[in-house]
Amino acid sequence: MLNWLISVSLANRLFVMIASVVIMVYGVIQLREMPVDVFPDLNRPTVTIMTEAPGLAPEEVEVLVTRPIEFLLNGATGVQRVRSASGIGLSIVWVEFDWGTDIFRDRQIVAEKLQLARERLPADANPVMAPVSSIMGEIMLLGLRSTAEPASPEEQAAKAMELRTLGEFTLRNRLLAVGGVSQVTVMGGVLKQYQISTSPARLAAQNVTLQQLEAAARKANVIAGGGIMVRSPRESLLRISGQSLTLEEIEETPVLWRDPAPVRIRDVADVRFGGPVKRGDASAWVKLEPDLIATGQEAPRREQATPRFSGGPAVIMTVQKQPSADTLVLDRRIDDVLESLRHELPEDVVIESQIFKQADFIDAAVNNVTEAVRDGAVWVVVVLFLLMGNFRTSLCSLTSMPLSILLTVLVFHWTGVTINTMTLGGIAVAIGDLVDDSIVDIENIYRRLRENRLLPAERRRAPLTVIYDASCEVRSSIVYATLIVILVMFPLFSMAGLEGRMFAPLGMAYITSLLCSLVVSLTFTPVFGSLLLPQSRLLEDATDPLLLRWLKRLDTVALRFALRHATWILGSVAVLVTLSCASIFWMGGEFLPPFNEGTLTISLRMEPGTSLDESQRIAGRAEQLILDVPEVISVARRTGRAELDEHAEGVNASEIDVRLIEHGPPKPGWGYAALRLVPIAHLWGFDSVGRPRAVVLADVRDRISNIPGAAVNIGQPISHRLDHMMSGIRAQVAVKVFGQDLRELRTAAYDIQDRMQPIPGIVDLQIEPQVEISQVQLKVKRDEAARYGLAPGDVADLLETACKGRVVSQVLDEDRYFDLVVWYDADSRSDPDVINETILETPSGRRVSLGQ
Template sequence: MRLSALSIERPVLATVATLLLMLFGVLSFSRLPVREYPDITFPIVSVLTVYPSADAQLVETDITSVLEDALSGVEGLRTLRSTSREGLSTIGLEFALSRNLDAAANDVRDRVARVQHLLPQGIEAPLVMKEDSESDGIMWLAVISDRHSELDITDFAQRQLKDRLAPLPGVSSVVLDGERRYAMRIWLDPDRLASRLLTVQDVEDALRTQNVSMPTGRIESTQREFSVRMGGGLERPEQFNQLILAYRDGYPVRLQDVGLAEIAAEDERKLVRVNGKPAIGLGIMKQSKANTLETARAVKRTLPSLEALLPEGMQLVTAFDSSIYIERSLHEVYEAVALSVILVVLVVFLFLRSARATLIPTVAIPGSILGTFVLMQATGSSINTITLLGFVLAIGLVVDDAIVVVENVYRRIEQGLSPTEAALEGSREIGFAVISTTLTLAAVFFPIIFLPGIVGRLFSELGIAVAGSVLLSGFIALTLTPAMCARLLSRTVVAGSPSAGSALDSSAWLQWLTRRYRAALETALQWPSSVLLAALASLAVSGLLLWVLPSELAPLEDTGWFAIHVNTPEGSTLDYTDRYAKDTERTAARIPEMDSYYTVVARGWRPTQVTRAVTWVTLKDWSDRDRVQREIVEEVEPALSAIPGASVFALNPPPFNQEDSKTPVQLVVRGPAYDVLDKIMTQVRHDTVNHPALVNIESDLDLNKPELRVDINRDKAADLGIPVETIGRTLEVFLGGRKASMFMREGKEYPVIIQTQPHHRGTKSDIDRLHVRGTQGDLIPLSNLVSLSETVAPKQLNHYEKLRAATISAGVGPGSTLSQSVESLEQIIRTHLPPGASISYAGETKEFKESSGNLHFTFVLALLVVYLILAAQFESFRHPITVLVSVPPALAGALLALLLFRGTLNIYSEIGLMILIGLVTKNAILIVEFANQLRQDGRPTQVAIVEAAALRLRPIIMTTMSTILAALPLAMATGAGAAGRWHIGLVVINGLMLSTLLTLFLVPLIYTMLAELRWRGPVRQVKETDRPEVVALKPTQS
């Protein structure tokens, strides 16, 4: 080839070209972002609207439906979901991967602003956040102290810590968990109020009118000027207690006569503990498109400065950190890359037995890998576990082309040519095969650009890494490799007399193997039925295993932590839920591998859900424990499931940083009415009891939340001149608490909240103590105006794509896979699905379903693209068939290995299968191309194919060994992220071994058969006189 000839003539030019690739690659590598996975997080924008004291149905009709109508047409919207529950509307908008998060958030804000005038008065302004409102945070810090109160800790965290963490890059918000915010609590006694003829409105009016501080102007004279401010604001509890509410019989009635003012927590309906100790948590919520690793690193860099601010007696600890797994997983892959390089160089040296000869293909590794970083930076890729796994496999591939060139140059040297002549002739002969194999492997990843969603993003970055490395290795094999061969290799053959050994025939076994292979191939050509039978068997096995092998989105990884969830029945109190949370803490403390645990009771955004709790259990380092996370969870799960009175279960983190509080199996049922959906959910829960493939079955639709209904006698209230609003405000103050005004403390404003004392609102009969004032000024017992009845109400009302919906979720049963569990649950649901109802997928199930269909299409498309490219290269529609017959054996070997070692079809194993298409065709291309050259020289078809296969055996074995050894660290992976690496390594190694074995016989046979279709000549046995002399080589001196 001209490029090779130019490189041999000008070796400095070839060297400089490779050095420039390496130089710019190093610069690009330093600028590439580092993350766990490619950017596969869908942009998510959440809209939260607080509607104090409103029930779920009112929130649904007055807020959620109004906002959904406005938001449904936002550009790039993928999924629209909403939840309406008591006091809160939550709308989640998931956008396409290509949608810019900031632009999407701005569009959402604009549309919310357009309809804000349609929303009811009394709500808090809708809050638009660039995060998933249901996410748990990537990191939790905790402040603990034995000397400071929770009020002081909360105030310090709010003033000093939160404001320093919130501006960090990637942080969307910092959430205080278990907080106890300062408030002036006005505890009222309804009996004492009534005895002094006072009502709630009297107290509220006094606080509003007497607790004021305002500017009143200024005094100006000819010389001086004074600003005037009226200092009427109350700041201390004793000042509030002395506040005069009214006069009775000439005596003042003060606040302390009807209640008590004290500084206390604004809300105490949430608990946080670290290793059983009370704490205040700070949750780091990342933006939905932010890099988890970079965000966590920014937080960790800030920690020393935060610790320096802590008062004596306070301690800031990291209670939970999901980035530790990412760090370790990347570290493990870096180690796999290094080990692969060592193994590949070692196998090359063992075959060549010369340091100088080994250097030639070894140079392709840094040249092609580093050069690929330039392409990655140009395409916006990142350094992540997927691209690094691609590099592990690429290390075995990038030396292949150089090995093939070196082997062919050696063959020419042994025939008597000088190193320079051999380099010119050898690179010319093998150049087309190098280009064909390089383009074929790169072509495998071309169809990936058509893949949408998570799988498309994963595969595209992998394709850039692998295809870029292979393309650059092909360039180096045709430029620098011939130039180095001409300079570093020496003559090993003297005037046609064979030497005793060869650098390529590193031992007698390879010569023996070549002779035995030639004889076996000649026999196979005489008895083609056995080879064809093996090929057909591999095709049948592949099809059968693709059908029967269990599948899932991704294998379960040992992330170093898991979560224990507690869901108590609706109507449960905070104390009731906390008792179960303490049970989970005791379970966590008994785990030998436990390092720490972090518990939150009453999870969720305000108003908090007191029926939910979670304990995050962090395990010891991977090197410090013998059991993996899955085994630990399987051990504790039975004990947790047996706890009566609540739903308690352990949950492993889902793949690809998805929401970890949701079980993997999620199906959404949409229907015309909630009572219809509730009936479906009840039937499904009944049918899934003790189902082997399903555990922890739950539904988010619960229409049986206990509720005390207050019905107002409107006619009677109107006769007495009492507005309905007054009755509602009275109930709100006594039962829920109401902010009346603000007070100052250390330069900051805090709320003044009036509410009845806790022991006066423990039963429904306490409402009888409340009074309102009529038009005549007399007090009217509230019991005369309202009637009470116990009923049930929805806990929350859900919409999916604006339709009423219920999501039923479940965990994967022991010994089952995600595909089996999803199929089982879907079949059960469909048996109870009435007309007008439909099923959709959510969460991990949705991604799994989308990825499965897309991958099957892409696999077929990849085969078609490879076929067409090979047809163009060979200028034949027959030779590509010969090459592609090596694919079914590869699939059979890979799938059989998955079956034997209990693997699954998942994204990682399917990545391996895609790469196998390119890998196994390389060997076939070498044989076919060399056979074509021999036929062009006049050799008969059978002679040409046998000779080509025998001469290509050595480079095929070398390239196959290098690829297998490069993948060996993946197949032997342990520690963080090992499951995914293990699947790729298992597929590549076993598929390549079986395919190589069969390809050496199947490709020559198919080549001959296709030739016979054209020439109709008989298959004849190859005679000794047809064989060209094979000359052995001596090892070169290093």
Template sequence: VGIGQELRTGAATDNGREVVLGTVFMLIGENSRVVSQAVARRMEEINRTLPAGVEAIPVYDRTVLVDKAIATVKKNLLEGAVLVIVVLFLFLGNLRAALITALVIPLSMLFTFTGMVHQKVSANLMSLGALDFGIIVDGAVVIVENCVRRLAHARMHHGRRLTLRERFDEVFAASQEARRPLLFGQLIIMIVYLPIFALSGVEGKMFHPMAMTVVIALLGAMILSITFIPAAVALFIGNQVAEKENRLMLWAKKGYEPLLERALGAKAVVATIAVIAVVLSGLLATRLGSEFIPSLNEGDFAVQALRIPGTSLTQSVAMQQQLERTLKAKFPEIRRVFARTGTAEIASDPMPPNISDAYVMLEPESEWPEPRRTRQELVEAVQAEVGRIPGNAYEFSQPIQLRFNELVSGVRADVAVKVFGDDMEVLNETARDIERVLKSIDGAAEVNVEQTTGLPVLTVNIDREKTTRYGLNVADVQATIATAIGGREAGTLFEGDRRFDIVVRLPERLRGDPEAIRRLPIALPPTAAALGPAAATGATPAGGAVAGAGRVGFIPLSEVATLALAPGPNQVSREDGKRRVVVSANVRGRDLGSFVAEAEAALARQVKVPTGYWTTWGGQYQNLQSATQRLRIVVPVSLALVFALLYAMFGNLKDGLIVFTGIPFALTGGILALWLRDIPLSITAAVGFIALSGVAVLNGLVMIAFVRNLREGGATLDRAIREGALTRLRPVLMTALVASLGFVPMAIATGTGAEVQRPLATV
């Protein structure tokens, strides 16, 4: 009896040396940034209590990534706000009017943050990523522009400065005139976000905060537009409002008026060109490709090393240390490489000892010896280098992306083909055929079949006839083997307030020796020990002399069993009650949707799935399918609600349809922009199309509502169209420009998280 150690199921390494690695688990619903900061403070306290020479160092802190992403969002929002204010001043030509309109931004954000706190929505890349100050001030732009125009007309009509009462009356009339289209327009923008609330599962968790934040901001802006803005205009604009337009508007009208005349003179041609543009953009959309969401560049990357099943923990650790030392020596861009091998003490992420999850932490790009080297080029160089190390297969990903993919669909790669059935041999054979086909598809990287076989298994075949002759039963033999190899708890040892299990088992050197296991003594029952097998055969057992009556005798295990070491199953995975084998792959250099489409066609031609077996797609493509199917149902419903509001606004189908046609015409520009920037369709791009639809409808409402007012005043249709188009050119240009320019910083940003916002802003 001696003090031993618990059987090791896992290990940790850091820069080529073995260390102790701890993981902090966050409770559901907590804020990761707050928790990380609290842990950092507690780590400082812990370090003060550690013995000399022992130090606890944080090797991965999610706060770093969160702070970088939030910094990107802050920068984009600030730059967008500046652009919006500049556009307001240039078009209104009145500093006070521009400032009053711009005040909607901070006031609506206060409203938004209050709602976010109430709804327990944290400020992050997703929740703030779709905020566009241009869309937020659209309603205020319409009110302010109409107020300024009417105040200027009234001052010109009276030929003097307006009294306070006259200003109040004009502002009230202007607000009342624009209130109805404004309210309907803002409601429509909020309604078009309803499809996002209909998303479920992972996509719902990701995009619900985004939609919630936008709707709260729009609601606050709408309330401010019909309350604060008119009051502020009446009080602070003053009497220095002139009817003359600034140079920018004069230039815009000078260019727009002849175009308007030509369009009205060739209505059929313009309508035909518009329809052709919509059709062509629809065809172009089919060539864009698709993906769930753009991959967020986390800055660091992860390397999962897979070794032959049955590789011992000691051997895996040695191979992992070699890998880490190689990376540190070859690449000065790498700051730290740490890894987990096998299963930790708290098995939150169980893995066999032949698999290691390595996290490669990089230096800031500004400190790289080759500044022009991109992160992707570095990853490719690392792939080439580790490929020279024998005995390992690799999967490259990112720390959070790796966990995200695994939690969502049970696989760590971007996409996976799951083969379901009963017979493991058939499953493995089919999986190997699928692997061969996937490797031939352009863009496939790290194609691997799940390791289901090849684990060396020591099989003990117990001879039931012999055990019966010795008076034994199979359970007795199995219990002895289990105790000798696996160990059995025999008591508890207390040391202060700590307790340790007392475990009975063979020494480590014997547990791995098949010959020693064959000699394992099996205790005979007292009766059998006294009589021996002579009662049945008349012979003396080969294990030795017969014990006296009442005494226990022993025989070697080899007397009643045979031992065989042969490859066995490494793992058997099930999903929905069925066995399954996964073929995983990462996608590089192309979009996920086109990759899966090409792979599906190739698999249908080249792989014959046996009867009773079937395949499904997993990974991020599974999320894309789920979101797409839901949006196909909800988007038409939302568009129907939009049309219903337009009908309620105008009271007839004709005007409602005219405004509604702005949606497909607006989408053509978004599709063309995505194509020019080589950005595939994604859920974030869909959010951009949703916002674009709302702005298009708002502009149409402003224009058609004014034309209808002119018609009701007795103007002919052509005159009403010309006058309405020219008069409302300024608010239409302003609402469109502030909405689009507010997204420009997001569209061209390069910081952390910019990849996620780029499709939305580009649209």
């Protein structure tokens, strides 16, 4: 079979050459268009269910929302694991399916179960599935901030509201329209609302109840349909609009008639723009002038201590991509959209797009691997030319390398494999092997052609016959050697779970490139050799190249010494092998080597129950300490949780993204590029900017680890997400303690912490807090309520309106919409005694205070 393949290739040399050129051209085209990502597809099919349960405490969310959903999904088809998190008014359930299942079929299974779950959930709890995304889906963080200096707190609040409105309705909608974007979450600023704020005293002064005010507010902004009005011979659509667009229009709405004039909303409440009770906020800082030490210049410390920063409170937007989207292409599309938006925004509004970009890490990682492939290829060229001493034979061998790589790229394209660090790593490992088959074949062809040339003319055979026989001679050796090398990679395919998904593409890329190299050596190499070698003048020279002759002499000496001391050589090898095998037990193990992503992700967690203002104060202190580090370029902070975020974080948690300057950028110029090809000398091809990354990381940890009341964890964005996917926790090692008694679990956790703390190498050790947060419980006196004909639900609805606020309608402003909310003002909401003064109207018409 293989002999026939060689024979057919030599008989159709023109076709083989044309096919090779087509493969190379088509391979280059596909290489430019193939999606590029940092890792292979590690996304285990996961469906995220988010349920908002406004006003419920975490334990109520756990019992009333999370558990019913979990119980229904545990037995669903194909479900491998169900994880959940319950917070204040929020339930998040992650449903994981087996590898290889269709995510859309999995979502259909979950949707069917959710139809049953809705019957068991509270009336205002509506579970929804989050958009399809991936573990590496968070590709970009954007900051929207104002450069204007507010003159008063009111002006600052108005600017925060303007930024949030721009982010919510302008930037978010434009970004969601970009193909490949699955979700954009907005955090920070003030979510604009039309608010009707009152107090028990103001209502009592006009003898108006909160229910009456709520009913009036509901009627203040209405849009209704009037059907069709027929006026022959035409008809018209009848629109009934009672919409309010200004605060004054809402204020003039009557609550009730009291002769001789109505009581209006403005008589019992204030109508203004405001925001809901914040559950998250954000800020962004950018260094305008990098420290001199961070640019590689020597400067006294007094000059380095005064860097200039710009920033402050901001709106942070998180962009998630769809699993199949090309991160680099999507990044360029988003940049184009942002560039067009910059011309439409107010002059004082700035979009910070360099806070975190996954594309930067992908570019750096892919460029590093590509550079390794390129350097390996260059050294293969040099070594081949030195050993063969013949340009034609070297060209025949080297041409097979790019052809094999491009053929591998086409196989990737046909099988749906992306270009990533693992597939490129497999090709980089195989670079030396890609030319082995062709070298063996072309060297034997060259040797047989030279022997044929040195024969008398009457005994010489046709060059094609010599080439065919020479290729057939080494054919078995080439095939056997290739298959043996391929067998080395087979253990990678036995790895299960995340490890298998990570490393199997590396083995597949290695094996694919070797098989492509084998095909090239059996088809293209003999054909190309038949075109270049038969007319070579060097065939008349029977001597080997100088370097090869010298290496043969050295090999002869080494071989004779080894044969004379065979026992000593074998014993030494056995001892070294034994020591090597024994040392494995003392070697450390890690899932992946540490990355240099260029960005740090710092998690700060305060004690549960800490208010948002206090969390921001502590996180702001950490921000300033981090900004003092010379190598820091920008800092972005997110405290709490955004409305559509898939993380059940409380306001006691902050996440800070720190962008660092590159420590070793390559020096520009072809001379330095050539220098980087030479081992050891390549060190002089890179610049040294600032301090090494390990030193910077230690400096950051030293600065913020001693902040009182804060548990600190320092990592990197992608590494954190890998850790979270493996254990559900953003840490490399997680110890989980299970049990029924929460108090006993806390005791065991602190005991484990005390035992682990002295272990060398452990940093950022912390216990996930499982403590009860402060609560103010308002209990309905059922007997007293029944005396006045009130059900507990009547009282609970009134309290919910007063304390949490009730959305009575939505105000439409062009393509934007804002909630109209009725509730008590901040002072009344925060004082239980004032709340007790609320007047209720009973079925008998008698009015009583809530405290009764």
